[in-house]
Amino acid sequence: MDPTVERTANYVRPDELHQAFNFQYLGTHWDAEELRTVIDRTLDAMRPVGAPATWVLSNHDVTRHATRFANPAGLGTQLRLAGDRELGLRRARAATLLMLALPGSAYVYQGEELGLPDVVDLPDEVRQDPAYFRGAGQDGFRDGCRVPIPWTREGSSYGFGDGGSWLPQPAEWAELSIEAQTGTPGSTLELYRSALALRREQADLGAGDGVEWLPAPEGVLVLRRGDFVCVANTTGRAVTVPSYGRVLITNGEVAETGDEAKVPADTTVWWTRA
Numbered sequence: 001m002d003p004t005v006e007r008t009a010n011y012v013r014p015d016e017l018h019q020a021f022n023f024q025y026l027g028t029h030w031d032a033e034e035l036r037t038v039i040d041r042t043l044d045a046m047r048p049v050g051a052p053a054t055w056v057l058s059n060h061d062v063t064r065h066a067t068r069f070a071n072p073a074g075l076g077t078q079l080r081l082a083g084d085r086e087l088g089l090r091r092a093r094a095a096t097l098l099m100l101a102l103p104g105s106a107y108v109y110q111g112e113e114l115g116l117p118d119v120v121d122l123p124d125e126v127r128q129d130p131a132y133f134r135g136a137g138q139d140g141f142r143d144g145c146r147v148p149i150p151w152t153r154e155g156s157s158y159g160f161g162d163g164g165s166w167l168p169q170p171a172e173w174a175e176l177s178i179e180a181q182t183g184t185p186g187s188t189l190e191l192y193r194s195a196l197a198l199r200r201e202q203a204d205l206g207a208g209d210g211v212e213w214l215p216a217p218e219g220v221l222v223l224r225r226g227d228f229v230c231v232a233n234t235t236g237r238a239v240t241v242p243s244y245g246r247v248l249i250t251n252g253e254v255a256e257t258g259d260e261a262k263v264p265a266d267t268t269v270w271w272t273r274a
Contacts, residue, residue, distance in 0.1 A: 005038070005045040012051035019105060022054045026062065030069050030091045030266070032219045032234045039102065039211070046104070047209045053104030057095055058112050064145050066092040067118040082120050089115050090266045093191055093251035094232060097268035100195050101223065101230035103208040108192070111149040114176050115188035118144035119167070126168060143167055150177035191251060198248055198270065204228040216241065220263075227273040233263045244271035 008020050028038045046053045057065040070088025071081050092115065099106050122143055127133075129142045148166065150173040151159030158169055158177055174180065181189035199205045204226035214222040219235035229244035243261045247254060252267030263269055 005042045009045040009049050009051065012046070013049045019052060019054050021059070021107070022056055025054075026056050026059070030095060030234050032216075032221045032232070035098070035232075035234070036213070036221055043103070043210055053102065053209070054107065055099045055102050055104060056107040056109070057092070057099060058109040058145065059107070060109065060146055061142055062145065063141075064092075064109075064112065064116060064118045065095060066112070066115055067120065067144075069095065070117070082117065085117055087266070088117065089188070090251065091234075093188060094234075094266050094268040096192065097195055097249065097251060097270065098221070098230065098232040100199050101205065101225075101228070101268075101270065103206065103211065103225070109145075111145075113189055113192040114149060114178065114181060116147075116149065116173070116176060119147045119170060120144055122147075122167065128167065150174060152179045153177055191249070194249055195270075202228055202248075202272070229271040229273070230268065231263055231271070232268040233265060236265045238262050238264050245273040246271060248272055 003023060005022065005024050008022065011017050011020050022042055025038050025042060028034050042053045066085075066088045067083060068088070069091035070083030070085055092112070096112070124137065127143050128146075132141065132143070146167060147169055148157060148160040150169060153174045156163065157165035158173060159179070178189060181187035184190060205228060208225065211223040211225055214224055214229070216222040216231070217239045219233065220239050220241065221230075221232040221234070222241065223230050227245075231241055231244070233239050240260050240262050243256050243259050247256075248270040250267060250269040252264040252269075254264070254267070254269050255262040261269070
């Protein structure tokens, strides 16, 4: 069972660990109410012990969030269904922008910056996860998130090494490689690069231990930190919100008319009033 954020706070008190994974946030669905609850609980738990909050969406032990978000909520972090990949990637990109808008430390698992999905169809004979063999094939499906990332469009392991990959990479990963996405407008890699650069530049991001929640439509989160405002639409429909200034970055196409802005489904937007 994953520890609660309140229990996790006990491990990051002064003179103990510096940080700890936020497993509660990792397991949260793409749902505004659920996300806000975990964010508030995390910040409230970490503030008294003086530890930075941490945020994470994927790691080497769970299904990648681009695949989790491609499936209906409630299927957990160990599902083996490809789902709607376009939907999953859109939600994953939006979730990343929300995560990077929060105070504290954000963890990025290798490959998520490329928008990689889990490889859900690995044949049994190539599996490496010990839990798969201990569970007689009923458990241990972590191999799907551990397939080596593609660096180049070509090569026996898409640039990961001189030989072949220790777990087979899907052929379509050639166009998800770092080579393919570098300098490509709208690519997931360039979205991450831009968001991380903005996070370093914006004085109100990263630091601090709290957020201010602004009124929002159902299924939408609007948080403010100084001159910075983040809007995350977790619904499957476009929503209209006030225009909060100048758009810094978004994973969708935001239409602004006068003092209002239409935010597409599964889209996060960063604004600045500065």
